[in-house]
Amino acid sequence: xxxxxxxxxxxxxxxTNKKSxxxxxxxxxxxxxxxxxxxxxxxxxxxxYSLEERVExxxxxxxxxxxxPNSSHLFLHLHTLQPEDSAxxxxxxxxxxxxxxxxxxxxxxxxxxx
Amino acid sequence: AQSVTQPDIHITVSEGASLELRCNYSYGATPYLFWYVQSPxxxxxxxxxxxxxxxxxxxxxxFEAEFKRSQSSFNLRKPSxxxxxxxEYFCAVAWNSxxxxxxxxxxxxxxxxx
Numbered sequence: 001x002x003x004x005x006x007x008x009x010x011x012x013x014x015x016t017n018k019k020s021x022x023x024x025x026x027x028x029x030x031x032x033x034x035x036x037x038x039x040x041x042x043x044x045x046x047x048x049y050s051l052e053e054r055v056e057x058x059x060x061x062x063x064x065x066x067x068x069p070n071s072s073h074l075f076l077h078l079h080t081l082q083p084e085d086s087a088x089x090x091x092x093x094x095x096x097x098x099x100x101x102x103x104x105x106x107x108x109x110x111x112x113x114x
Numbered sequence: 115a116q117s118v119t120q121p122d123i124h125i126t127v128s129e130g131a132s133l134e135l136r137c138n139y140s141y142g143a144t145p146y147l148f149w150y151v152q153s154p155x156x157x158x159x160x161x162x163x164x165x166x167x168x169x170x171x172x173x174x175x176x177f178e179a180e181f182k183r184s185q186s187s188f189n190l191r192k193p194s195x196x197x198x199x200x201x202e203y204f205c206a207v208a209w210n211s212x213x214x215x216x217x218x219x220x221x222x223x224x225x226x227x228x
Contacts (some may be wrong), residue, residue, distance in 0.1 A: 040220070103216065
């Protein structure tokens with residue numbers, strides 16, 4: 001497996017469910033990111049982890065809870081979501097310093113909240 | 115606030131025709147500039163980037179982009195479009211160095227007709 005992988009690719013969940021999105025990077029990077037991509041909106045940065053420490057949290061509701069157990073894995077735990085949370089959730093990775101902005105993206109998880 | 119503008123939401127070109135996608139950014143410190151492409155159902159793939167030096171940069175898939183500081187622009191070009199270029203194109207900018215997050219434009223959807 002190469003690059004950045006995300007599972008599942010598609011997820012349908014009710015508002016009372018709890019689910020998790022998984023991201024894994026095979027690039028030896030030290031920083032990982034969660035983005036939300038909604039129709040007709042720019043990509044929204046949600047969370048940034050560098051060397052497994054959260055360095056940014058862009059005012060994301062607490063119903064989204066990230067976890068970064070090591071530099072290769074990133075999770076996004078979901079609970080009591082709202083229909084407006086339906087979107088494509090993208091994971092990305094980069095080196096943590098110098099060229100931190102040169103990000104490599106996974107294919108995304110298409111989330112539908114019913 | 116720092117922002118990135120892609121004025122064209124949707125562009126349609128004929129196969130074999132030339133292409134130019136526009137990107138403008140708000141004034142700030144030295145920008146680091148990127149173009150990403152997103153095919154349907156996929157994540158974002160880096161096409162090219164500009165950090166410094168020659169203002170005309172070459173990327174993958176025959177794309178190039180030119181940084182014009184006086185116009186705060188970083189337009190993407192391709193001399194001859196192929197049907198497989200149909201996708202969504204995102205311009206992104208990071209200001210300053212370090213772990214400054216990328217700011218993305220809203221994207222331009224490219225359709226290619228025979």
